[in-house]
Amino acid sequence: MKFLELIEKRQSDRKYIDQKVERDKIERCLEAARLAPSASNSQPWSFVVVDEPELRKKVGNKSIGPLRSFNNFAPKAPVILAIVMEKPKIITELGGRIKEKEYPLIDIGIAAEHFCLQATEEGLGSCMLGWFDEKAVKALLGVPEQKSIPLLITIGYTPTDYKHRKKIRKATEKVVKWNKY
Numbered sequence: 001m002k003f004l005e006l007i008e009k010r011q012s013d014r015k016y017i018d019q020k021v022e023r024d025k026i027e028r029c030l031e032a033a034r035l036a037p038s039a040s041n042s043q044p045w046s047f048v049v050v051d052e053p054e055l056r057k058k059v060g061n062k063s064i065g066p067l068r069s070f071n072n073f074a075p076k077a078p079v080i081l082a083i084v085m086e087k088p089k090i091i092t093e094l095g096g097r098i099k100e101k102e103y104p105l106i107d108i109g110i111a112a113e114h115f116c117l118q119a120t121e122e123g124l125g126s127c128m129l130g131w132f133d134e135k136a137v138k139a140l141l142g143v144p145e146q147k148s149i150p151l152l153i154t155i156g157y158t159p160t161d162y163k164h165r166k167k168i169r170k171a172t173e174k175v176v177k178w179n180k181y
Contacts, residue, residue, distance in 0.1 A: 006120055009164065010116055010119075012128065013156075015125075015159060016078060016125060016157060016158060017156070018076070018078070019078065019156070019157045021124060021156055025119075026049060026079060028122060029115045029116075029118040029119050029124075033111040033112065033115040034111075037107075038103075038107035039104075040089045040103075041089070042089040043107075044087065044088040044107055045107070045111055047081055048081070049079065050082065050141065051080075055140065056077070057075045059074075059141070060074035060075030060076070060077060061075050062137050063137075065131055077154035078155070080152055081154075081155065082137060082151075083111065083151045085108060085147060085149070086104075086147070088104050115153060124156060124157060125157065125158040130151060132152055134149050
C-alpha cells in the first residue's frame, strides 16, 4: 500500500469484533512506534500493552466519558495500549523550557501515529483516546505516580460491515501558505 493510501485508510475506529489480535501484529505496531523520531533522540516513551481481558475491560471502563457519551466502545477493544511519558534527555528538557514547548508530548504524538499507521497496515482498526481517568489507569497498570499517560490507543479487528469514512478536511488552499502567512 502506498503511504498516502495508508493515511487515507487510517481512521479512528470505535467498533471492534471479539477476536484476539495476534501478538506478532502488536509487536510490529510497537516496533513502528519505537522507531519514531523524537527530539534529541530522547525516546520519551514506554508502552504498556493491555490484552488480558479483565484488566483491559477495567482500563477501558476508565475511559468512558461523562454520561457514557463517548469512548463507551473502549472496554470491548481486544487490546488497549497505554503510552507512558518517560523523562526526556536533559538537553530536550532544557530546550523545551527555553522554547516553552513540550517536546515529549510532540514525540509521543508521532510515536502514536506510527503505531496506528502500522495497525492499519496490519488490517487492524485503532483509536487514540485522550479522555480517561489517568490516575485510575496508572493504578491499574502499576505506572508510578510521578509519570503520566498522555494517550491510550485501542486496537482490534473491525466488523466486516464497518464503514470506512471519507475524510473531511479543510481545502489545501485554506491550510497551506507559501513563504508567508
